Amino acid sequence: MDSILLPVFPLNVVLLPEEVLPLHIFEERYKQMIGDCLEAKAQHSERQEFGMVLAEGDKMQSVGCSARILKVVRTYPDGRLDILAMGKRRFEILYTSEEAAYLRCGVDFFDDEGPDAPAHPQVATALELFRQLADRLPQSSEEPLQPQPPYRYLSFRLAAALPLDADFKQELLVLRQESARLDKVTQAMNALIEQIQFSQRAQERARGNGNLPHRVH
Numbered sequence: 001m002d003s004i005l006l007p008v009f010p011l012n013v014v015l016l017p018e019e020v021l022p023l024h025i026f027e028e029r030y031k032q033m034i035g036d037c038l039e040a041k042a043q044h045s046e047r048q049e050f051g052m053v054l055a056e057g058d059k060m061q062s063v064g065c066s067a068r069i070l071k072v073v074r075t076y077p078d079g080r081l082d083i084l085a086m087g088k089r090r091f092e093i094l095y096t097s098e099e100a101a102y103l104r105c106g107v108d109f110f111d112d113e114g115p116d117a118p119a120h121p122q123v124a125t126a127l128e129l130f131r132q133l134a135d136r137l138p139q140s141s142e143e144p145l146q147p148q149p150p151y152r153y154l155s156f157r158l159a160a161a162l163p164l165d166a167d168f169k170q171e172l173l174v175l176r177q178e179s180a181r182l183d184k185v186t187q188a189m190n191a192l193i194e195q196i197q198f199s200q201r202a203q204e205r206a207r208g209n210g211n212l213p214h215r216v217h
Helices: 028-042 120-134 154-160 166-174 178-209
Strands: 003-011 020-025 050-056 063-075 081-097 104-110
Touching: 003 028, 003 081, 020 028, 020 063, 028 050, 028 063, 028 081, 050 081, 050 104, 063 166, 120 154, 120 178, 154 166, 154 178, 166 178
Parallel strands: 003 050
Antiparallel strands: 003 104, 020 081, 050 063, 063 081, 081 104
């Protein structure tokens, strides 16, 4: 794999391949970075990509996902930007460079090892659980997710639509087998359904208890 110098945006967020992420760009260095990416996009250059990497405090993960700008939603008089970006390719950081105004990293892009699409029974189970959750969770977008065959990156697409924490999504990003990722997402969906059912039962009990007189001992 070729190593390239990629502009990198460390943030306490994990971007997954094919996930759409709104970003508010306000720091001067990242305004410059996004401006450079937009210029490259206008020239139809591959240099339009930038990297998103999970960072917490001084610690930055070694695996991230590149992004391309779908559109500029809003520009502000002071140069701030609201953009929509989409996750593209996963990469591993080899080294960092601070020669530019913003962080750049030497990276190797990687993809899955083995089949792109999981087996049909695994897909059917995951989609059924997702449908059950979709009926219980508020929609995060106007258009509901409707995966279609051959279901490449199904795990990423499902995970992007679910309320999963950054550490869990980072674990998915690192895994290089779709079947292993889909297993983890399926387990997470089962856990979410159990949490929702438990919460509903607790609310029903609370409503029932509210009709009973309190006893003082």
